[in-house]
Amino acid sequence: MVIINDNQFAVINDPNLEFESLPSVVLQGNVQSAGSENLYQLNLEKNTTLILDVDFLAGDTLTDSVVYLLDADMNVVAFNEWGTNSGDSDIGGYEAFLEYTLTTDGIYHVKVTGYSGFDTGTYTLNISKSIPLIANDDETITQENTAITLNPQRTMAV
Ligand SMILES: [Ca+2]
Ligand SMILES: [Ca+2]
Ligand SMILES: [Ca+2]
Numbered sequence: 001m002v003i004i005n006d007n008q009f010a011v012i013n014d015p016n017l018e019f020e021s022l023p024s025v026v027l028q029g030n031v032q033s034a035g036s037e038n039l040y041q042l043n044l045e046k047n048t049t050l051i052l053d054v055d056f057l058a059g060d061t062l063t064d065s066v067v068y069l070l071d072a073d074m075n076v077v078a079f080n081e082w083g084t085n086s087g088d089s090d091i092g093g094y095e096a097f098l099e100y101t102l103t104t105d106g107i108y109h110v111k112v113t114g115y116s117g118f119d120t121g122t123y124t125l126n127i128s129k130s131i132p133l134i135a136n137d138d139e140t141i142t143q144e145n146t147a148i149t150l151n152p153q154r155t156m157a158v
Contacts, residue, residue, distance in 0.1 A: 001039045001040070001041055001109075002027070002038075002039070002040045002041070003040075003041045004025055004027075004040055004041065004042050004127065005043075006043070008025050009023035009024060009025055009127075009129065010023055010024070010025075011023055011024070012024055012026070014026060014126075015088075015089065016053075016055050016057065016088050016089055016090075016124065016126060017053070017126050017128060018051055018053050018097070018099075018126070018128065019051060019128055022051070022128040022129060022130055023128065023129060024126055024127060024128040024129075025126070025127045025128075026124065026125075026126050027040070027124070027125045027126075027127070028122065028123075028124060028125075029112055029122065029123050029124070029125050030062075030121070030122045030123075031062055031065075031112065031113060031114050031119065031120045031121060031122075031123070032120065033120060034114070034117060034118040034119075034120060035113070035114075035117050035118070036113070036120075037111050037112070037113045038111065038112045038113070039109055039110070039111050040109065040110040040111075040112075040125070040127070041107060041108070041109050041110075042107070042108050042109075042110065042127070043106070043107055043108075044102055044105070044106070044107075044108050044129065045102070045105050045132040046102055046103060046104050046105045046132065047101065047102065047103075047132040048101070048102050048129050048130055048131075048132045049099060049100070049101045049102075049129065049130040050069065050098075050099070050100050050101075050102060050108075050127070050128070050129050051097075051098070051099050051126070051127070051128040051129070052067045052069065052080075052096070052097070052098040052099075052100075052110055052125070052126075052127060053095075053097050053125070053126040053127075053128070054067050054095045054096040054097065054112060054123050054124070054125055054126075055088055055089075055090060055095060055123065055124040055125075055126060056090055056091055056092070056093030056095050056123060056124075057088070057089050057090065057091065057124050058089065058091055059122070060091075060093075060121065060122045060123050060124055061120075061121030061122045062093070062114060062119060062120065062121035062122055062123040063092075063093035063094060063119065063121070064081075064082075064093060064094040064114060064115035064116065064119045065081075065093070065094070065095055065096045065112055065113070065114065065115065065119075065123055066079065066080070066081045066096050066112070066113050066114070066115050067079060067080055067096035067097070067098050067110065067111070067112050067125075068109075068110070068111040068112075068113075069098060069100055069108060069109075069110060070108065070109040070110070070111055071106065071107075071108060071109075072106050072107040072108070072109075074109060077100065077108070078098055078100045079096075079098065080096045080097055080098040081094070081096055081115055082094045082095070082096065082097075083095070083096060083097025083098065084097065094115065095123075096112070110125070110127065112125055
């Protein structure tokens with residue numbers, strides 16, 4: 001289990017991130033043996049949008065990944081086995097990609113594994129998170145900071 005702290009998130013210039021403007025952590029991982037699972041633990045706030053982007057980049061060997069978002073008790077909140085995202089230096093795998101907005105504060109776990117139960121190898125995991133939305137005095141949900149465009153269909157206005 002790898003514990004990821006808030007202070008590890010930073011806005012970094014990396015074209016393999018889906019949303020370069022969001023604070024992110026880039027991790028190298030390895031599914032070492034058939035069926036093994038890699039776990040990451042984060043403490044996250046409600047209304048944060050979490051982006052879990054597994055990349056199969058040059059040098060990586062896990063072609064077919066699956067990513068899970070789990071709660072503190074290891075219940076599955078969401079998962080993805082093959083998601084599309086743009087701009088990667090992806091070399092053609094069945095990479096997992098998950099975007100999820102949290103509805104409660106707390107400890108969460110991210111799990112990365114091979115798709116088939118026997119897929120193994122190295123991968124790059126990009127974890128990005130939005131600034132949580134907060135309710136102001138008018139009880140309107142507003143962004144704490146500047147507007148962040150998550151995708152063309154979903155722009156969060158200030
Ligand atoms: Ca990517
Ligand atoms: Ca990806
Ligand atoms: Ca996959």
